Amino acid sequence: MILRRQRLVLGVWLALLLACALVIARTRFVSDLSAFMPKAPSARQQLLVDQFQYGIIGRLIMIGIEGGNATGRARLSQELASRLRRTGIFLGVQNGDSATERRDREYFFDNRYLLSPHVTPALFTVKGLHAAIKNSIDELSGDTGLLIKKLFARDPTGETLRLIGQFGGSSEPRSLHGAWASRDGRRAVLLAYTRAPGTNIGAQARAIRTIRQTFGQLPGRQADSRVVMSGTGVFAVRSRNTIQGQVTRLAGASLLLVIFLLLLVYRSPLLLALGLLPVLSGALVGIAAVSLKFGQVHGLTLAFGTTLIGEAVDYSIYFYLQRAGQLNPGHFWRTIWLGVTTSIAGFAPLLFSGFPGLAQLGVYSICGLIAAALVTRHVLPALVPTQLKLRDLSRPGFVLDRILDLATRLRWLPLLLALAAAGAVFAHTGKIWNRSLSALSPISRADQRLDQQLRSDLGAPDLRYMVAFSAASRQLALEGAEKAGQVLDGLVHRRMIAGFSSPAFVLPSRAEQRARQAAIPGARLAGKRLKQALAGLPVRFSSLQGFLSDLQAARTRKPLRRADLDGTSAALLVDSLLIHRASDWLVLMPLRPVDSSSETPLDVKRVQTPLQATGLKHIVVIDLLAESTSLFRNYRNEVLLLSELGCLVIIALLLAALRSASRTLRVVTPLACSVACVTAVLLQSGIQLTILHLVGLLLVVAIGSNYALFFESGAQATSPPERRRMQVSLVVANLTTVGSFGILGLSSIPVLSYIGTTVSLGAFLSLVFAAILSRGKAAQEPS
Amino acid sequence: MLAAPFARAQQAQLPQLMQLLAHRGSARATFVEKTYIGIIDRPLVSTGDLSFVAPDSLQKRTLTPKPESLVLRGNTLTVTQPGKRRIKVNLQEHPEIAAFVESIRGTLAGDLSALNKFYVLRLTGTMGKWRLVLIPKRQRLSRIFSRIRISGSHANINTIELDQHDGDHSVMVVTQVAASR
Numbered sequence: 031m032i033l034r035r036q037r038l039v040l041g042v043w044l045a046l047l048l049a050c051a052l053v054i055a056r057t058r059f060v061s062d063l064s065a066f067m068p069k070a071p072s073a074r075q076q077l078l079v080d081q082f083q084y085g086i087i088g089r090l091i092m093i094g095i096e097g098g099n100a101t102g103r104a105r106l107s108q109e110l111a112s113r114l115r116r117t118g119i120f121l122g123v124q125n126g127d128s129a130t131e132r133r134d135r136e137y138f139f140d141n142r143y144l145l146s147p148h149v150t151p152a153l154f155t156v157k158g159l160h161a162a163i164k165n166s167i168d169e170l171s172g173d174t175g176l177l178i179k180k181l182f183a184r185d186p187t188g189e190t191l192r193l194i195g196q197f198g199g200s201s202e203p204r205s206l207h208g209a210w211a212s213r214d215g216r217r218a219v220l221l222a223y224t225r226a227p228g229t230n231i232g233a234q235a236r237a238i239r240t241i242r243q244t245f246g247q248l249p250g251r252q253a254d255s256r257v258v259m260s261g262t263g264v265f266a267v268r269s270r271n272t273i274q275g276q277v278t279r280l281a282g283a284s285l286l287l288v289i290f291l292l293l294l295v296y297r298s299p300l301l302l303a304l305g306l307l308p309v310l311s312g313a314l315v316g317i318a319a320v321s322l323k324f325g326q327v328h329g330l331t332l333a334f335g336t337t338l339i340g341e342a343v344d345y346s347i348y349f350y351l352q353r354a355g356q357l358n359p360g361h362f363w364r365t366i367w368l369g370v371t372t373s374i375a376g377f378a379p380l381l382f383s384g385f386p387g388l389a390q391l392g393v394y395s396i397c398g399l400i401a402a403a404l405v406t407r408h409v410l411p412a413l414v415p416t417q418l419k420l421r422d423l424s425r426p427g428f429v430l431d432r433i434l435d436l437a438t439r440l441r442w443l444p445l446l447l448a449l450a451a452a453g454a455v456f457a458h459t460g461k462i463w464n465r466s467l468s469a470l471s472p473i474s475r476a477d478q479r480l481d482q483q484l485r486s487d488l489g490a491p492d493l494r495y496m497v498a499f500s501a502a503s504r505q506l507a508l509e510g511a512e513k514a515g516q517v518l519d520g521l522v523h524r525r526m527i528a529g530f531s532s533p534a535f536v537l538p539s540r541a542e543q544r545a546r547q548a549a550i551p552g553a554r555l556a557g558k559r560l561k562q563a564l565a566g567l568p569v570r571f572s573s574l575q576g577f578l579s580d581l582q583a584a585r586t587r588k589p590l591r592r593a594d595l596d597g598t599s600a601a602l603l604v605d606s607l608l609i610h611r612a613s614d615w616l617v618l619m620p621l622r623p624v625d626s627s628s629e630t631p632l633d634v635k636r637v638q639t640p641l642q643a644t645g646l647k648h649i650v651v652i653d654l655l656a657e658s659t660s661l662f663r664n665y666r667n668e669v670l671l672l673s674e675l676g677c678l679v680i681i682a683l684l685l686a687a688l689r690s691a692s693r694t695l696r697v698v699t700p701l702a703c704s705v706a707c708v709t710a711v712l713l714q715s716g717i718q719l720t721i722l723h724l725v726g727l728l729l730v731v732a733i734g735s736n737y738a739l740f741f742e743s744g745a746q747a748t749s750p751p752e753r754r755r756m757q758v759s760l761v762v763a764n765l766t767t768v769g770s771f772g773i774l775g776l777s778s779i780p781v782l783s784y785i786g787t788t789v790s791l792g793a794f795l796s797l798v799f800a801a802i803l804s805r806g807k808a809a810q811e812p813s
Numbered sequence: 814m815l816a817a818p819f820a821r822a823q824q825a826q827l828p829q830l831m832q833l834l835a836h837r838g839s840a841r842a843t844f845v846e847k848t849y850i851g852i853i854d855r856p857l858v859s860t861g862d863l864s865f866v867a868p869d870s871l872q873k874r875t876l877t878p879k880p881e882s883l884v885l886r887g888n889t890l891t892v893t894q895p896g897k898r899r900i901k902v903n904l905q906e907h908p909e910i911a912a913f914v915e916s917i918r919g920t921l922a923g924d925l926s927a928l929n930k931f932y933v934l935r936l937t938g939t940m941g942k943w944r945l946v947l948i949p950k951r952q953r954l955s956r957i958f959s960r961i962r963i964s965g966s967h968a969n970i971n972t973i974e975l976d977q978h979d980g981d982h983s984v985m986v987v988t989q990v991a992a993s994r
Contacts, residue, residue, distance in 0.1 A: 167853060167857065168878045169879065170848070170853065170857055171846075171858070171859040171878060171879070172875060172879055172894070173875070173881060173883045173892055174892065174900075175848060175857075176957070179852075179981070182852060195897060204903060205906050568853050568855045568857075569852065569854065573852045
């Protein structure tokens with residue numbers, strides 16, 4: 031009978047494992063940054079995500095050349111740029127070379143009558159021409175006259191200069207020996223745009239490799255010449271490599287550590303192998319569950335597999351003790367189930383998190399824990415010999431009991447520490463939270479610093495304020511940008527904003543180009559009006575023939591298309607501000623605030639109201655800084671709320687199971703003390719807390735509650751030898767948890783290291799405090 | 814040159830002139846500038862004032878026909894035109910502009926080495942009525958202007974003439990306001 035039942039259980043277990051293995055074999059494992067960045071909850075934040083996914087920002091690689099001397103760097107920059115352009119994997123490579131500058135100038139000059147917003151019927155009246163030409167003549171006598179006089183014969187109304195004036199806000203990088211250089215001149219800088227989108231990490235990795243190899247092959251490098259890179263794609267590739275490299279290493283190290291500890295305690299390969307069964311089953315079920323729920327599994331979720339190892343191994347440790355006949359079975363399983371339930375209550379809040387990565391972690395841990403507990407309860411009994419002979423642990427048990435007895439006298443210590451900790455936390459009021467989302471990014475500080483330097487070297491515009499809207503087609507998008515541009519012009523005039531950028535500056539809509547063409551009078555009329563307009567001006571009609579013929583050419587030519595911009599830097603402006611998404615076009619128009627210091631932020635609402643009157647679809651004005659700050663605050667509040675709920679549920683469960691307020695208090699007090707102490711330690715060592723620290727603290731409660739429960743239940747109902755054995759196993763279990771989370775803490779990926787350090791410290795303190803506080807009563811009883 | 818012993822007392826010497834200018838320090842003046850441009854039938858006239866604060870600050874303020882200001886301080890040249898964006902130029906990055914600007918500032922400051930860096934110098938006349946001709950050394954510069962002629966009397970500058978490569982030229986007549994030290 032028993033055998034048949036056991037066979038059935040084993041069959042179900044194996045079938046389940048096989049099913050999980052099948053699911054996992056078909057699972058996509060990802061390791062990009064997105065999972066531990068919050069899901070963008072609002073439409074405006076989705077705009078920003080899209081910009082990275084489809085837009086030019088994701089394709090941008092900033093390159094710096096360091097070492098050697100300035101002329102050498104400029105030469106390397108020219109050579110690198112021209113070789114990279116020939117590879118064909120880049121949409122463009124910019125380094126401030128004279129060829130691109132010339133093409134830019136030519137584009138604006140050749141197309142001035144289609145590009146200039148000044149080209150209206152009014153300009154070509156006698157009065158309009160007279161005023162515009164007189165203005166140009168006055169400018170010729172000024173300090174810039176020398177530079178502009180070449181333009182005058184063909185552009186006497188000054189359209190070219192007016193066009194170039196529109197771009198005053200975007201500060202170009204400084205130029206040194208004919209190539210862009212950093213502010214301090216110690217680095218040559220270039221911009222490369224990959225043909226592949228930023229989301230294609232494989233292609234980004236290839237582009238980065240190409241840049242590195244091409245640079246390595248440049249002739250005449252100095253010994254210390256080197257190339258540095260940054261950008262969204264570079265970050266994505268780097269973090270993928272870091273995550274892939276670390277996940278395997280961390281999981282391997284944790285597993286080795288656990289094996290070592292178990293061997294040390296049991297000295298039996300059989301028990302070790304069996305002891306790992308719940309862990310491995312739990313991991314398989316966890317991964318399969320995440321895969322089924324989310325369609326993919328993040329590499330970081332796998333790294334958290336170590337969290338399961340820590341907890342699930344405990345179950346087999348407790349089980350061996352029970353099987354060796356040293357624990358009361360009914361009592362034992364009750365405690366185990368209570369422990370599992372409180373742990374699940376601790377992980378459950380993660381399921382509701384806006385961070386996909388945390389939600390994955392929640393699913394993984396809960397399914398894994400349940401599976402591990404079930405395997406311990408039903409599968410292990412079928413496999414473990416009924417007469418289990420455990421190594422004699424009574425000697426270390428006695429020693430430990432002695433130490434714990436001494437520790438019990440220190441009951442005042444945890445409370446005192448908690449009090450001091452609370453004081454320390456209070457002293458940090460206002461600076462407890464790290465408000466920047468970048469604190470969660472797996473990019474190292476040094477890399478983030480390099481990114482900032484390169485950005486400022488390249489004079490990348492500050493994109494804090496942006497107008498964004500969507501349109502069904504490219505033409506509608508450009509028309510919308512022109513409409514919004516008119517409103518923004520009014521705001522510039524009223525000095526509410528200092529200026530703005532628009533894709534329509536360099537690529538007007540076809541309708542607008544046609545309107546400008548229609549504003550240009552025919553050859554005879556234009557000649558007649560010009561002749562009249564020149565009355566009283568010191569310019570002869572005959573010297574402006576080039577102007578008249580340019581007008582006629584502009585009047586009848588084909589409108590400009592995106593392809594006409596190829597090879598100019600204006601192409602990149604259009605591509606970065608006019609983004610083709612899956613089903614529509616996204617337009618971005620960065621605004622320049624009057625006061626660029628953040629002290630008097632732009633009143634977004636006052637810009638938004640007149641823009642909404644244009645009737646453009648979903649037009650919004652975004653303050654990126656405010657947006658990301660509020661995003662962080664929302665998520666922090668969300669996690670804070672969920673954590674509090676989790677703690678309340680744990681307390682409720684304990685109350686229900688233990689049926690005693692004082693017993694519950696004895697379980698909860700050490701947990702509270704350890705949470706307070708961990709928080710204080712983190713703050714005192716200069717770490718500002720992130721959402722992940724908060725999650726770590728929640729796990730401390732979830733995991734620590736098991737220790738407290740076992741100590742407490744040991745104190746309630748067991749004989750001294752039983753208690754001693756249980757204490758040894760608790761310490762072993764704790765060491766595995768502290769060790770595996772401690773290994774996570776060593777990771778250079780913030781997400782892992784934040785949770786790792788918090789939990790390993792917290793779990794250890796929970797055990798110590800539980801030993802002191804929850805065990806107290808038993809120690810006082812005579813044995 | 815062969816009438817040396819007698820002429821030398823009269824003939825202006827470059828080091829001597831430079832020293833005189835260097836010791837003069839700050840100065841203020843008004844100017845009237847006439848620009849002759851081929852395509853424009855008559856000379857364009859602009860007026861304004863100049864001020865030089867030793868050792869390296871120069872300001873040219875144009876009042877008519879269109880107000881604008883040009884301020885040179887150290888290595889930065891700033892051009893401000895009302896209603897337009899301010900243009901800032903780093904002279905180290907723009908050697909042509911630097912050379913042009915240095916011709917006037919170098920003369921006002923009596924900085925012989927700055928002038929020698931960009932120009933071949935030729936001084937004629939007496940200290941009471943001298944004329945300094947600056948011919949650009951570099952080809953990139955001489956493609957824009959062929960020479961600059963500065964005339965003066967002792968430490969005062971009277972005219973600055975610029976001959977452009979394409980035949981256009983300008984003459985600036987400078988009138989000292991008062992020596993301020």
